[in-house]
Amino acid sequence: MSGRKKIRRAAPTPRAISPALLAAALRAQSEGVFIADRRLGLKGLKILFANDSFCAITGRAASALLGRFHGELHDEPPDVRDLRAWLRKARPGQSLAGEGFLRRADGTTIGVAWSYDALCDDRGRVTHVVATYRDQTEKRRLQEALVHAQRLDAVGRLAGGVAHDFNNLLSVINGYCEMLAAHVTANPQALREVAEIHAAGRKAAALTQQLLAFSRRQPFDARVLNLNDLVRDNGEILARLLGETGKIEFVLAPDLANVRTDAAQFQQVLLNLVLNARDALREKGRVTIATANQEIRGGLHRRAMDTPPGHYVMFSVSDNGTGMDAETQKHLFEPFFTTKPQGKGTGLGLALVYGVVQQSSGFITVKSALLVGSTFEILLPVTRAPVDLAPPVVPPLPATRGTETVLLAEADEVLRKMVAGILTADGYRVFAEKSVAAAVHQARTLQRKPQILIAGFSGEDGRKARQLQAQEPALCVLRTGCQDDDTPLDWVAPERQAALVKPYALSELLKSVRRLLDA
Numbered sequence: 001m002s003g004r005k006k007i008r009r010a011a012p013t014p015r016a017i018s019p020a021l022l023a024a025a026l027r028a029q030s031e032g033v034f035i036a037d038r039r040l041g042l043k044g045l046k047i048l049f050a051n052d053s054f055c056a057i058t059g060r061a062a063s064a065l066l067g068r069f070h071g072e073l074h075d076e077p078p079d080v081r082d083l084r085a086w087l088r089k090a091r092p093g094q095s096l097a098g099e100g101f102l103r104r105a106d107g108t109t110i111g112v113a114w115s116y117d118a119l120c121d122d123r124g125r126v127t128h129v130v131a132t133y134r135d136q137t138e139k140r141r142l143q144e145a146l147v148h149a150q151r152l153d154a155v156g157r158l159a160g161g162v163a164h165d166f167n168n169l170l171s172v173i174n175g176y177c178e179m180l181a182a183h184v185t186a187n188p189q190a191l192r193e194v195a196e197i198h199a200a201g202r203k204a205a206a207l208t209q210q211l212l213a214f215s216r217r218q219p220f221d222a223r224v225l226n227l228n229d230l231v232r233d234n235g236e237i238l239a240r241l242l243g244e245t246g247k248i249e250f251v252l253a254p255d256l257a258n259v260r261t262d263a264a265q266f267q268q269v270l271l272n273l274v275l276n277a278r279d280a281l282r283e284k285g286r287v288t289i290a291t292a293n294q295e296i297r298g299g300l301h302r303r304a305m306d307t308p309p310g311h312y313v314m315f316s317v318s319d320n321g322t323g324m325d326a327e328t329q330k331h332l333f334e335p336f337f338t339t340k341p342q343g344k345g346t347g348l349g350l351a352l353v354y355g356v357v358q359q360s361s362g363f364i365t366v367k368s369a370l371l372v373g374s375t376f377e378i379l380l381p382v383t384r385a386p387v388d389l390a391p392p393v394v395p396p397l398p399a400t401r402g403t404e405t406v407l408l409a410e411a412d413e414v415l416r417k418m419v420a421g422i423l424t425a426d427g428y429r430v431f432a433e434k435s436v437a438a439a440v441h442q443a444r445t446l447q448r449k450p451q452i453l454i455a456g457f458s459g460e461d462g463r464k465a466r467q468l469q470a471q472e473p474a475l476c477v478l479r480t481g482c483q484d485d486d487t488p489l490d491w492v493a494p495e496r497q498a499a500l501v502k503p504y505a506l507s508e509l510l511k512s513v514r515r516l517l518d519a
Helices: 017-025 052-058 080-089 137-183 188-216 227-231 235-242 262-282 324-332 348-357 414-423 434-443 460-471 505-519
Strands: 034-042 044-050 096-103 107-122 126-135 223-224 247-251 258-261 285-296 308-321 362-367 375-385 407-410 429-433 453-455 478-482 497-501
Touching: 034 080, 034 107, 034 478, 044 080, 044 460, 052 107, 052 126, 080 096, 080 107, 096 227, 107 137, 126 227, 126 497, 126 505, 137 505, 188 262, 188 497, 223 227, 227 262, 227 285, 235 247, 235 262, 235 285, 262 285, 262 348, 262 375, 285 460, 285 478, 308 407, 324 429, 348 362, 375 434, 407 414, 407 434, 414 429, 414 505, 434 453, 434 460, 453 460, 453 505, 478 505
Parallel strands: 247 285, 407 429, 407 453, 453 478, 478 497
Antiparallel strands: 034 044, 034 126, 096 107, 107 126, 223 258, 258 375, 285 308, 308 375, 362 375
């Protein structure tokens, strides 16, 4: 046994793969593949073989592709010179890559990326070219989504930068309206005029909240309302908006169901759509505002992007103006996209419309054709609840009659003066300054111990407020700011803190101050 030699078996030689199997493997590829002759024509490479995926990408049968030049499929002619230069030096493993668009059999275009590889004979000479095409639709969709998100972020930055000063001004306007209302109760005409100013101030505040709602998706003041009432209430101003440009028509369903949305923000939707329609009108222009009850049945809901089945209120604004092409419609609701001349539009109007509809759990679509006109259609879910009653036009100021010492830190001089004035008139001892540090210094100079601090909490003011509360544990804190931040301060007892978002009503301020002090 020991003298027996071990016999080594030779490694099995690989079996040759049949041409039929190779062809089947090419056909099974998920990416589009075609094989072409190396000789170049004016329109590119002549296709000798195309797999099923390439047929699907181009929308053509294999029989319709064989013998054609690949340049005929491209939306723009391929650069034959680059292909010829590459072929002269091509070696296996050295690809020529590119991106562009293919025109499908139905006339539509599709974004693709491609790479060309050379097939060489035993002498290293190029005999054929293998082309691989990849559908870039999903990649481009993700890129467009990223651009859209970046634009949304830009809107958020814009809203955040503007909201602070704008809300301060609106707080002053609305606050003085409340103060004036208390002095002119005996004069009905003056009270009505103050109420009109206050109503305009509230609408402006709602517009600011619309910007914030679009960029930050903050909750908005959703109420049950009937869109017919909203259209009728604004009918006169809509007619004035059109002026001599064209006629406005109303086609309102007599039994229209109720919806739940923010009345002030949806008013902006109405105005924006009518203004856009007016700007698109030509001679003998016409704008039609229509409402209707609409049911979408389950059988119509075939795709994920379709409107879900259910009962809706349809609201539409149509015009017979210049219309829009397909490319414009694709970007229509993107922030900062506008077709108006420079300085004539911000590109925010339709983006805000889209945001309000989304927050109302609704859907918006647009149909348009050049020289025919456009129709914007909004669907809002029906609610069976009755219409909410409108709040008082100017809420009366409560008489809290406090005597405590208040520290007020407010950078806006006009707003600071107004808030300090109403608190002083109510009996409080107020020390009002631009910053928390200055207010604390003034109070200590007069040897007054503060019971409540009213301030925003950003930067140095936040640090000074925390130091003050450590020295005065019983101090109450009322935060004021432009952003709705419900996160409580961890250095103040919950019962000793509250928050108000600008623009706030003076009645809310007085009630919050009294509630904290009584606690």
